[in-house]
Amino acid sequence: ELTAAQRDRYETLRLAMDKKVRDEVSRQGLARSQIVILEALLRLRQACCDLRLLGDDDAQLKSSDSGKLSALLEMLEELVEEGRKVLLFSQFTSMLTLIESELKARRIGYTKLTGSTQDRRTPVQQFQAGQFPVFLISLKAGGAGLNLTAADTVIHFDPWWNPAAEAQASDRAYRIGQDKPVFVYKLIARGSVEEKIQHLQQAKANLARGLLEGGSQAQWQMSEDDLAALFAPLSD
Structure with a gap:
């Protein structure tokens, strides 16, 4: 569930973005409004994750203002206590940074891999060797060549609209040598654009993929x- 603060901000943002998109569509037509539509959806998706991603005056905001972050931290504390090994994916590196500071505060050990990580091998080896229970990975960095069979749990903090890419990320834990079941969780903000795109994804896989990867005009049949x-x- 979104928090009250998230719901308010989401609704304000949604109204503004809806108007912006409609104005653009009436001026340019649907097919030519792709960039504005993608930008508007990105802002709403950020609001679903954590209001601090919007980059507004956020000095007052904290982790408890994000329903999803609160739910994640509760999950992680339980999973780590059970001795589980967790891969945690997000498309937003700024979200991983927020999660990181919460893990530090709770003294939960983690390692991290993003597009700006110079040495990819060390965090992978540390996680595989069991030095840390949580591995934070950005979508861009987690794409190829990672073999993380130490994991028994995968969490997608924000849904990826391309089911194949999401499955490919989950598959990091399913490599040859995996000898235990792997649980995969997706965190989706109830009633929000995240849930709406999940429905679209089932009905119109190509459109959903195009929406979130800035797909080519050919896929853009909205x-x-x-x-x-x-x-x-x-x-609700």
Whole structure:
């Protein structure tokens, strides 16, 4: 569930973005409004994760203002206590930074891999050797060549709209040599654009993929109804 602060901010943002997108569509047409639509959706997705990702005046905001971050931290404390080994993926490196500071505060050991990590081998070896129970990985960095069979749990903090990419990330834990079941969790903000894109993803896989990867015009077969659904108010 989104927190009250998230719901308020999401709704304000949604109204502004809905107007911006409609203005652009009436001026340029649907197919040519792709960049504005993607930018608007990105802002709403950030609001679902943590309001601090929006880069506003966020000095007052804390982890408890994000429903998803609070849920994640609760999960991680339990999983680590059970001795589980967790891969945690996010598309937003700034989100991983926020998660990192919460893990430090709770003294939960972790290692991290993002696009800016120079030495990829060390964090992988540390995790595989059991030195840390949690491995934070950004979407871009986690794409290829990682073999993380020490993991028995995968968490997607924010959904990836390309099911194949999401599965590929989960597969990091399913490499040859894996000898235990792996649990995969996806955290989705209820009633939000995240949930709406999940529904779209099932109905229109190509459109969903294009939406979140800034796909080519060829994939961009969005209808006015799809657009209205994505920018609809939060549902309960």
